[in-house]
Amino acid sequence: MGEYKKWAPIVLMLAGMMVTSCGEDDNGPNAGDNFDQKGFLEHVGSSLIVPAYQELGQKSGILRDKISSFIASPESSTLEEAKTALFEARIAWQYCSPYQFGPAEESGLVSNLNIFPADRSKIERNIENGSYNLGTLANNDAKGFAALEYLLYGKDVTSGEVIQGFADQPQRATYLQNVAELIIATAAEVYTAWSPDGGNYLGEFTSDGALGADAGSSLGKLVNALNLSFERNTRDAKIGIPAGIRSLGITIPEATEAYYAGYSLELALANVDAYKKLFLGQTREGVKGLGFDDYLKARKAATTSGSELPLDEAINAQFDAVLGFIDQIENPLDEQIRTDNSRVQQVFAQMQQLAVLLKTDMASALGVVISYQDNDGD
Known part of the structure; x- marks a missing residue:
């Protein structure tokens, strides 16, 4: 009994430490x-x-160079090269879309690159006035890829008519060049901020102090950015608003991304593929690393819907379902909305199911709180 009394305080202290440690784990x-x-x-x-x-920086640089070539020698071949460079830069953007936090948020990357649809009246007014500030909030829909698309394609006009428009109004070329320069400047700024050779936000993103699942953690930022971008920029902007689901039942075909160029579906497919690759931890070349799927497997996470599939498999299957439904739609998307909008609405329904799995089930399984506000009822 004496020995017990002698060691009791130490035993109790160690037991308390073990309980505290287990609780933290x-x-x-x-x-x-x-x-x-x-x-x-x-x-x-x-x-x-x-x-x-x-x-994105590389493709934006090529885009700027091709636009400069078109301006210097406005003819069909240089116009087509500029259009091709625009398409490739926009595809590259789709794979940056899930990562709009940190440097991208600080630089206003989305605002400078991918607000759509373009306000063609505002663009024409800016060109006519010859005085504008592309850095203002008011000009968000008069710049970026959508503005370049409008200027290079027009609507229901031939390439010859587009070229003639630049000849008749030389300030169009200046505006075209200014928009392209802003795109590459912003893209380069974000890449430099992330790069280990630049601002090294990558080091901050992967640091021990950024671990965890709270709002300030890298996991918290990544999960929130993924969900916010998917809901607002993909599900709603690319599909829901043009199809009338997110626009009070009124279809707005001209609100589709790439309305003038007619390749809305290619951009949508690339964008959903970008989210899927992030989920799987897979590079564009197909190299597999640690992804959200592995995280969910480690957690033995299940869906809240009672699906027999584990959560990681359910999400992967739903990504495939979304891609499959998009692939069944015919370009251009605005014509599909006008002729058979039910097929576009089916894409939205599949995207909505995916949004629930990502925002509710995955976030909960990882202990991440969704910190942005949304009124979709998820």
Whole structure:
């Protein structure tokens, strides 16, 4: 009994420490699993995010050069080369879309590159006045890829008529060049900020201090950015608003992305593929690393719908369903909306199911709180 009294305080202290430690583990970012969150962030950051921004910068540089060539020698061949460069830059953008936090948010990347539809009246007014500030909020829909598309394609006009428009109004070329310069400047700024050779936001993103699942953690930022971009920029902007689902039942075919160019579906497919690759931790070349699917497997996460599939498999299957339904639609998307909008609405329905899995089930399984506000009832 004497020995017990002698060691009792120490035993109680150690027991208390063990309880505290266990409690922290139960609530920590890797509770109940041995998942390597740091390795996950390092893979996503170095193999997906940084290469995506690097390619966007490269494609934007080519776009600027092709536009400069068109301006210097306005003819059908240089116009077509500029159009091709625009398409390739927009595809590159789709793979940056899920990562609109940190440097991208600070630089206003979305505002400078991909607000659509373009306000053609505002663009024409800016060109006619010859005085404008593309950095203002008021000009968000008069710049970026959509503005370049409007200027290079027009609507129901021939290439010859587009070229003649630049000849009749030389200030159109200046506006075209200014928009392209802003795109590459913003894209380069974001890539430099992420790059280890620049601002090294990658180091901050993968640091020990950024681990966890709270709002300030890299996981929290990544999950919120993925969901926000998918809901607002993909589900709603690309499909829901043009199809009338997110526009009070009124279809707005001209609100489709790439309305003038007619390749809305190619952009949508690339965009959904970008989210899927992030989920799988897969590069564009198909190299598999740690992804959200592995994280969910480690958590043994299940769906809230009672599906027999584990959550990781259910989400992967739903990505395939969305891609499959998009692939059944015919270009141009605005004509599909006018002739058979039910097929476009089916795409939205599939996207909505995916949104629930990502925003409700995945976020909950990972312990991430969705911090942005949305009125869709998810």
